[in-house]
Amino acid sequence: MLIELKNVSHIYDDDLKGTEALKDINLRISDQEFIGLVGHTGSGKSTLVQMLNGLIKPSSGSVIIDGVNITGEKTSLLGIRRKIGLVFQYPEHQLFEETVYGDVAFGPRNLGLSEEEVELRVKEALELVGLDYEEFKDRSPFNLSGGQQRKVAIAGVLAMKPEVLILDEPSAGLDPQGRQQLISLLEYLYNNKGMTIILVSHRMEEIARLSNRVIVMSEGEIVFDDSPARVFSEVEKIRELGLDLPEITEILWRLNGKGLRVRTDIFSLAEAVEEISRELRGSSKC
Amino acid sequence: MLRNITIGQYMARDSIIHNMDPRIKIVITIMMITALFFIDSFSGYGLFFLSVLVIISLSRIPLLRIIKGLRPVLFLVMLTLILHVFFTRGGEVIWQWGFISIEAEGLYTGFFMVTRIVLLIIFTSLLTLTTSPLELTDGIEYLLSPLKRVGVPASELAMMMTIALRFIPTLLEEADKIMKAQMARGADFESGNIVKRARNLIPLLVPLFISAFRRADDLALAMESRCYHGGEGRTRLYELKVKGTDFAALGVALLLCMVFIYF
Numbered sequence A: 001m002l003i004e005l006k007n008v009s010h011i012y013d014d015d016l017k018g019t020e021a022l023k024d025i026n027l028r029i030s031d032q033e034f035i036g037l038v039g040h041t042g043s044g045k046s047t048l049v050q051m052l053n054g055l056i057k058p059s060s061g062s063v064i065i066d067g068v069n070i071t072g073e074k075t076s077l078l079g080i081r082r083k084i085g086l087v088f089q090y091p092e093h094q095l096f097e098e099t100v101y102g103d104v105a106f107g108p109r110n111l112g113l114s115e116e117e118v119e120l121r122v123k124e125a126l127e128l129v130g131l132d133y134e135e136f137k138d139r140s141p142f143n144l145s146g147g148q149q150r151k152v153a154i155a156g157v158l159a160m161k162p163e164v165l166i167l168d169e170p171s172a173g174l175d176p177q178g179r180q181q182l183i184s185l186l187e188y189l190y191n192n193k194g195m196t197i198i199l200v201s202h203r204m205e206e207i208a209r210l211s212n213r214v215i216v217m218s219e220g221e222i223v224f225d226d227s228p229a230r231v232f233s234e235v236e237k238i239r240e241l242g243l244d245l246p247e248i249t250e251i252l253w254r255l256n257g258k259g260l261r262v263r264t265d266i267f268s269l270a271e272a273v274e275e276i277s278r279e280l281r282g283s284s285k286c
Numbered sequence B: 001m002l003r004n005i006t007i008g009q010y011m012a013r014d015s016i017i018h019n020m021d022p023r024i025k026i027v028i029t030i031m032m033i034t035a036l037f038f039i040d041s042f043s044g045y046g047l048f049f050l051s052v053l054v055i056i057s058l059s060r061i062p063l064l065r066i067i068k069g070l071r072p073v074l075f076l077v078m079l080t081l082i083l084h085v086f087f088t089r090g091g092e093v094i095w096q097w098g099f100i101s102i103e104a105e106g107l108y109t110g111f112f113m114v115t116r117i118v119l120l121i122i123f124t125s126l127l128t129l130t131t132s133p134l135e136l137t138d139g140i141e142y143l144l145s146p147l148k149r150v151g152v153p154a155s156e157l158a159m160m161m162t163i164a165l166r167f168i169p170t171l172l173e174e175a176d177k178i179m180k181a182q183m184a185r186g187a188d189f190e191s192g193n194i195v196k197r198a199r200n201l202i203p204l205l206v207p208l209f210i211s212a213f214r215r216a217d218d219l220a221l222a223m224e225s226r227c228y229h230g231g232e233g234r235t236r237l238y239e240l241k242v243k244g245t246d247f248a249a250l251g252v253a254l255l256l257c258m259v260f261i262y263f
């Protein structure tokens, strides 16, 4: 599945000042990418991701999905929404059914699937997010904890079996354990289910660890679009944009500043430990 | 989508009319509208229309905006006109076709009523166009405060109105978000017959109500923790003050009302 944005600009209708939420965006997203989308609040991330499945139509420019221009009048958006799943920010606010089962089944039922197929998908989706099907299917989503509600909401999107999964700040407000589970889920979906994933997040650790491409936005424009290693080596610029560096990168850079010649393009804890101890051993030998 | 429904139609401008005291504006509006019902000739309407024009030009609200504001009542206006024209009897028969006829009396009453409705709408919309919702509630609270003696909870009513006004845009935004989230799961809000459409609204309405209750809860808690305990003894940040222009406007309005009522 290929998603292309060509010269996409967007101004919200009710924006009296007429500021461009997106300015002349050009982007290509292909299969098997794990994209981290970062930028300060109001930089246009949410607007951009909603554009990718036709929830917002651009003021100008075109969004092309598998060669079909979805900005044209007569396109079936249902087909696109099946292929591109979008998990909104605070997705638990969209729960509405009496049972967890009913809520997760909402998407598949809208696709017109048979009830057996729906059940299979609900089962699979709940297991994916780590909720036991038998235990949770008949419970009311409103009596669950915040973290469990979010899992149900994410399952609701997974049950549509999208090829591309977009998540808008999915870890906001989760506890460390919940964040860890989410990271594992995304890793699993990417590695084992072959999904393309677009993750919007403010947590640079997540972005650095998971993604193989990082897009940095500011004021409605794409300022960087590159590998995590390259993007996070632009330390000054990243700070200027009001963003954090991943903690590991931060430490490696500081060590570097103190004269320890460690590599700074490392994003996993184990590798960082390895690198630092290697370097320390090396320097103690001299 | 839903966000561009504007609530209240306040248009911020720096004009004499905007800067008037909301209480005076409300009183003048009530006076003028009452007087409107005493007008019994088109020349009276002419004078009323003239004063409306003066207010509009003083308020710096574009005329087009006011005309647009009439669109929602177009149906009512047309209906009134048609009913009167075809069904009010009396006077010279102007046009006849079978049993349908248009008579002079009907034509006259029809246009008379329509003029009244249009002037009524324009005048009240001038109030809401030039007075922000908050000023309006403030004004209403003051005007109702004499009724506190007989047990009307004026401050509470005003607080309720203020809160409602404050939260309408928030709820619309929320509705927009939920709607999009459900559309991302393949929900369809735009097609099907009425029954189907109403049923399709459940995934929107349930989360919306839940969020409204949650917000109400949070707000109550926040107000309580800041020691809100009703209107008793509360002072305000901006005191309303009646100025010279307000008295002048009130004087002119009184004069006009006399003219409308006695001539």
Ligand SMILES: Nc1ncnc2c1ncn2[C@@H]1O[C@H](COP(=O)(O)OP(=O)(O)O)[C@@H](O)[C@H]1O
Binding pocket: A012, A013, A014, A015, A019, A021, A039, A040, A041, A042, A043, A044, A045, A046, A047, A048, B003
């Ligand atoms: N529904 C909307 N109506 C009007 N303006 C909006 C709407 N949603 C977002 N905006 C504006 O568009 C800009 C980009 O917002 P958004 O895409 O939400 O950024 P981010 O997700 O990066 O925080 C902001 O200036 C925001 O105020």
Ligand SMILES: [Mg+2]
Binding pocket: A042, A045, A046, A047, A089, A168
């Ligand atoms: Mg956002």
